[in-house]
Amino acid sequence: MPVWQALYDELKDKNFMVVAVAEESRGADHARPWIEQAKSSYWQLIDTEHRLEDLYNLVNVPQALWIDEQGRIVRPPETAGSTDHFRRMDLKTRTMSPEDQAERLAAREAYLGAVRAWVTTGKHALPADSVRANLPKVTPEIAEARARFRLGVWLRTHGSTVEGDRQMNEASSLHPESWSMWRQAADLDEIGKASGPDFWKRVQALGERPYYPPPKL
Amino acid sequence: MTKVLTPTDQFEVAARDGLWMSATDAERVTGWTLKPEGMCRAELCVPMPASAVKGNEVDVEAFWTKLGGPVVASDARDVWALGAPADERNAALEGQQAPDFTLPGIDGTPRTLSQLRGKKVFLATWASW
Numbered sequence: 001m002p003v004w005q006a007l008y009d010e011l012k013d014k015n016f017m018v019v020a021v022a023e024e025s026r027g028a029d030h031a032r033p034w035i036e037q038a039k040s041s042y043w044q045l046i047d048t049e050h051r052l053e054d055l056y057n058l059v060n061v062p063q064a065l066w067i068d069e070q071g072r073i074v075r076p077p078e079t080a081g082s083t084d085h086f087r088r089m090d091l092k093t094r095t096m097s098p099e100d101q102a103e104r105l106a107a108r109e110a111y112l113g114a115v116r117a118w119v120t121t122g123k124h125a126l127p128a129d130s131v132r133a134n135l136p137k138v139t140p141e142i143a144e145a146r147a148r149f150r151l152g153v154w155l156r157t158h159g160s161t162v163e164g165d166r167q168m169n170e171a172s173s174l175h176p177e178s179w180s181m182w183r184q185a186a187d188l189d190e191i192g193k194a195s196g197p198d199f200w201k202r203v204q205a206l207g208e209r210p211y212y213p214p215p216k217l
Numbered sequence: 218m219t220k221v222l223t224p225t226d227q228f229e230v231a232a233r234d235g236l237w238m239s240a241t242d243a244e245r246v247t248g249w250t251l252k253p254e255g256m257c258r259a260e261l262c263v264p265m266p267a268s269a270v271k272g273n274e275v276d277v278e279a280f281w282t283k284l285g286g287p288v289v290a291s292d293a294r295d296v297w298a299l300g301a302p303a304d305e306r307n308a309a310l311e312g313q314q315a316p317d318f319t320l321p322g323i324d325g326t327p328r329t330l331s332q333l334r335g336k337k338v339f340l341a342t343w344a345s346w
Contacts, residue, residue, distance in 0.1 A: 004341065015336045019328075021320065023344045028323055031345055035323050043328050045320040052342060054224055055316045057306065064341035067315045071334050080341045119337050128313070138306040144287035147300030150222050151289050154296060163292055180344070187346035194346035 003081070007112055008042045015069065016119045018042035021052050023061055025153045025184050049153055053180055054146045057138050060179040060212070066118060066125065074118075074125035076134040078215035081111040087203060087211060107214070114217045124217060134216075145175035149184075156188055165189065179211070221246050221277075222298040225318075236277040236288070236297060243275040247299070256280055315340075 008018045020042065022031040028046045035044045052058065056065060056077055064080035065073055085100040096104070117123040126134070148171035156164030168185035175181060182202065183194035193199075203211055219232040223246065230242040240251035249256040255264040256275070269279035277299075278288050285302035309316045319329040330338070 017333050017336045017338050019330070019338055019340045021340070021342050023342055032323060034345055044323055045328055046323060047320050051225065051318060051320065054301065055318055057310065058342060061342045061344045064339060065315070067338040067340055069335050069337060071314045071331060073315045115339055132311050135310050138303040140303050143300050143303040143306065144289070147287040147289045147298040150300070151291065151296065151298040154222055155291060160291070183346050
């Protein structure tokens, strides 16, 4: 988030806004420490039901869309500056090699540089047909997964923990590509579980497939 | 009372036998109005099978399923979620405008994406988990 604040500070006089949406089913108070620490002046919104992910067919955090002055999507959902280098880190020391750290930083800088170029020159904005071609399709399974996730979050926050968990697990089975559904359910179960051993097993099961698909810039 | 969750709202309705409810409640929950032609919204009407309408009552589960939207319920069938139909989501994303939404800020102030018309918007998600 500090990098988004720097981006906003730099570009706010150029008709630019950052809208950061916290996908937090535990609620605003859980996101508050991060938000207050970031001292952000852009919009920081709280999305306890993952409505934005439903509306824009998102599967992970951080993902971003670019929207132009006319309210049109000019970049489809893409990984917002994160990379897969974390998959190679030493799990005991939780550190990455200096090379990986440097590459990771460079990839993030390149992404932020692309946002900057878009705001100042319009570069990287895609025509409507290209955006359309790159939108992931919502399937009936995904639609059902969203409804089950919504029901599961409601049940969990209204005392029906076991039943809520079952609905959220079913949502995850219907939409296995959604890391947000799986990790949010794990986090509601126990803080820390979203990045615990089960998470790493799921990441390893990806094999050659990316966790954070790189943006096609 | 039965709780009905929709993608952007939630309602308490007097429903029976699943999601049978008055046409007034059905309209409140779905935004569609019962007319002789079927369930209607603006110019569009979806014909309803005779088995899904009784007098002034509508089987919202049958209607929503006919629209192509998922319907799921709690074990006690006292909490229901109506999901957006996949086709509706795809059509909205493929349209000219970014789908609009309203979400609260950290202090509870509601913010709506379309208030930012005229600016370039970097819309990004994050999470603590």
